[in-house]
Amino acid sequence: MSPALASTPTTPAQWPEAVDLTTRPVALRTCDLTLGFGSRTVLQGVNLGFPKGTVTALIGPTGSGKTTLLRSLNRMNDKVPKHWHQGDVLLDGQSIFAPGVQLMALRRRVGMVFQRPNPFPMSIADNVLAGVKAHRIASRQHHKAIVKARLSEVGLLDAVSDRLGSSPFTLSGGQQQLLCLARALAVGPDVLLLDEPTSSLDPISTEHIESLLRALVPALTIVIVTHNLAQARRVADQTAFFYQGRLVEAAPTARLFEEPSEPETARYVSGRMG
Amino acid sequence: MPKAQRIPMARQPSAVATAKGQVQPGPKWAGRAVATAARNLARSGWLLRGATGAAALVPVVALAGILAVLAERAWPAIVYNGLGFFTHVAWDPGSSYGNPVRTGGALHQAGATFGALPLILGTLGSSAIAIVVAVPVSVGAALVVVEKLPPRMANVLGLFLEVLAGIPSVVFGLWGALSFGPLIARDLAPLVARHVPDLPVLNFFRGSTGNGEGLLTAGLVLAVMVVPIVASTTRDLLRQVPALPKEGARALGLSDWEVSRLVSLPWARSGIIGASLLGLARALGETMAVAMVSGAFLGANPSNIYLPFTTIAATIVSQLDSAFTDGTGFYVRALAEAALVLAVITLVANVAARLLVRKAGGVALPVGRGI
Numbered sequence: 001m002s003p004a005l006a007s008t009p010t011t012p013a014q015w016p017e018a019v020d021l022t023t024r025p026v027a028l029r030t031c032d033l034t035l036g037f038g039s040r041t042v043l044q045g046v047n048l049g050f051p052k053g054t055v056t057a058l059i060g061p062t063g064s065g066k067t068t069l070l071r072s073l074n075r076m077n078d079k080v081p082k083h084w085h086q087g088d089v090l091l092d093g094q095s096i097f098a099p100g101v102q103l104m105a106l107r108r109r110v111g112m113v114f115q116r117p118n119p120f121p122m123s124i125a126d127n128v129l130a131g132v133k134a135h136r137i138a139s140r141q142h143h144k145a146i147v148k149a150r151l152s153e154v155g156l157l158d159a160v161s162d163r164l165g166s167s168p169f170t171l172s173g174g175q176q177q178l179l180c181l182a183r184a185l186a187v188g189p190d191v192l193l194l195d196e197p198t199s200s201l202d203p204i205s206t207e208h209i210e211s212l213l214r215a216l217v218p219a220l221t222i223v224i225v226t227h228n229l230a231q232a233r234r235v236a237d238q239t240a241f242f243y244q245g246r247l248v249e250a251a252p253t254a255r256l257f258e259e260p261s262e263p264e265t266a267r268y269v270s271g272r273m274g
Numbered sequence: 275m276p277k278a279q280r281i282p283m284a285r286q287p288s289a290v291a292t293a294k295g296q297v298q299p300g301p302k303w304a305g306r307a308v309a310t311a312a313r314n315l316a317r318s319g320w321l322l323r324g325a326t327g328a329a330a331l332v333p334v335v336a337l338a339g340i341l342a343v344l345a346e347r348a349w350p351a352i353v354y355n356g357l358g359f360f361t362h363v364a365w366d367p368g369s370s371y372g373n374p375v376r377t378g379g380a381l382h383q384a385g386a387t388f389g390a391l392p393l394i395l396g397t398l399g400s401s402a403i404a405i406v407v408a409v410p411v412s413v414g415a416a417l418v419v420v421e422k423l424p425p426r427m428a429n430v431l432g433l434f435l436e437v438l439a440g441i442p443s444v445v446f447g448l449w450g451a452l453s454f455g456p457l458i459a460r461d462l463a464p465l466v467a468r469h470v471p472d473l474p475v476l477n478f479f480r481g482s483t484g485n486g487e488g489l490l491t492a493g494l495v496l497a498v499m500v501v502p503i504v505a506s507t508t509r510d511l512l513r514q515v516p517a518l519p520k521e522g523a524r525a526l527g528l529s530d531w532e533v534s535r536l537v538s539l540p541w542a543r544s545g546i547i548g549a550s551l552l553g554l555a556r557a558l559g560e561t562m563a564v565a566m567v568s569g570a571f572l573g574a575n576p577s578n579i580y581l582p583f584t585t586i587a588a589t590i591v592s593q594l595d596s597a598f599t600d601g602t603g604f605y606v607r608a609l610a611e612a613a614l615v616l617a618v619i620t621l622v623a624n625v626a627a628r629l630l631v632r633k634a635g636g637v638a639l640p641v642g643r644g645i
Contacts, residue, residue, distance in 0.1 A: 076525060107527035118522040121540040130536055131526040180522065187526065 362389025403493025
């Protein structure tokens with residue numbers, strides 16, 4: 001881990017500098033998105049923009065719909081039985097639900113990292129290359145370079161450079177999650193969705209991944225679901241608070257935590273509701 | 275139970291504790307029965323230990339005993355046939371009209387020759403056809419059932435697989451002999467045989483297509499019998515593949531086919547190899563169905579894949595009656611030698627299965643699941 005990544009911002013002064021979110025173009029936007037499964041409505045009329053090149057944290061109690069929203073941003077809910085939706089999600093102004101949209105191409109642009117590391121049953125190098133090969137992004141002679149570049153980008157190369165051909169299941173949980181991140185980055189997404197990516201990891205791996213996320217913007221637009229409010233403060237430019245399937249409030253992170261405009265937000269971020 | 279009634283009240287559980295830790299009031303007799311059963315079990319511990327120990331020995335004794343009896347019966351034939359048993363094609367129990375001859379202490383009919391090469395090749399060949407056809411079909415079917423079909427249809431198809439696995443082999447044999455074999459001989463085989471390129475290496479796939487009893491028919495009937503075994507095992511294995519890596523692959527923009535090829539199948543690979551070898555063992559030993567569609571052609575190798583042949587198992591079952599009429603008893607000894615060879619082939623297949631499955635646990639397989 002590089003020394004720059006090892007220091008964690010712990011005081012407000014070190015938190016990400018306020019980015020003027022209003023002047024940035026929006027990479028992804030939900031328009032009055034209402035969705036559910038069967039007779040259950042999980043999200044109700046969500047209007048939220050994700051400014052290009054920023055980190056947005058989705059926070060809220062369990063069952064508030066934040067993960068469901070995250071998963072609908074690259075249509076991972078499509079396969080869930082009895083899934084339905086109203087409203088729309090726009091990626092660079094284009095609906096992701098439009099009939100002509102290729103699901104696989106959409107997911108190449110909007111990548112995802114999950115709550116628990118999920119390496120594929122193949123070598124470490126092949127894990128990084130899985131998406132590259134499937135989308136035919138690069139010819140064979142470039143594969144080795146891609147593996148090294150992506151693994152070093154996530155800070156994993158030194159640990160695994162002598163065993164690129166061996167199973168990823170011998171790696172630690174944190175290393176596996178970094179591998180999954182490298183795999184998601186290897187297809188060159190515009191947007192990266194993260195579903196509580198550090199909830200199963202130790203503090204050092206967590207810190208490493210958080211620093212990494214800050215290093216990935218503004219090249220990428222990042223949306224992260226987290227239960228860890230301190231994590232949201234550390235990594236997010238914008239934070240959106242969800243409660244019972246509704247977007248209660250979205251604001252620049254510092255403002256949402258220090259001067260929330262809604263009483264529910266205030267109760268949640270101060271720890272009186274969880 | 276007068277005895278049980280004399281147990282002091284304190285030792286009688288009048289309530290039964292459930293797994294959840296709640297205590298449910300039970301009828302008085304139930305409490306007494308539990309106490310009695312527990313007491314009896316404790317007293318008869320040695321009996322239980324002895325019985326289970328003996329049961330554990332059954333497989334060992336059965337395998338060793340069967341091999342020993344076969345070897346003992348076959349020994350004179352092994353000596354008489356020598357290596358020729360594996361290299362000769364002629365199969366002739368000898369003339370029962372002449373006087374028996376004694377060679378090296380073993381009495382046999384004059385002119386007896388036992389070359390089992392066609393039997394061995396027929397066994398391996400028909401099983402190879404069965405596996406080559408059945409494994410891709412089974413894996414494909416299992417993938418469709420697990421990944422594509424709605425649960426209700428998957429269950430119906432699963433039911434069909436299980437019913438198919440339970441049909442007696444004689445039924446498959448009759449179907450093969452009456453319907454499937456003639457269909458192949460009349461329609462499929464001539465078509466294929468005509469279009470196989472005229473190359474010497476492909477001569478085994480060209481030429482006369484016979485009447486439907488033959489190597490190809492037997493291999494395909496065996497394939498139908500093997501599919502349910504491999505498919506239902508593979509289906510169960512694929513259902514156990516964790517959802518998380520599959521979802522990760524989908525999130526990466528991989529197609530359903532790529533998710534199956536890159537995640538599901540590698541995850542289940544060692545199990546699928548094991549299931550295939552299970553199917554192979556079934557095909558190697560299958561007797562009745564093969565005997566009914568093989569054409570029971572002894573004494574030579576078939577000149578092409580469509581023509582009659584025989585296997586070790588089919589020969590034993592079809593020749594045992596006439597072997598018993600051999601006054602010298604030597605024909606039975608020759609069949610015992612054939613049975614011994616079959617047992618060794620299946621044992622080798624089994625050991626190979628285990629080694630392969632162990633070897634497949636290398637690079638790609640999860641050592642510790644997930645995290």
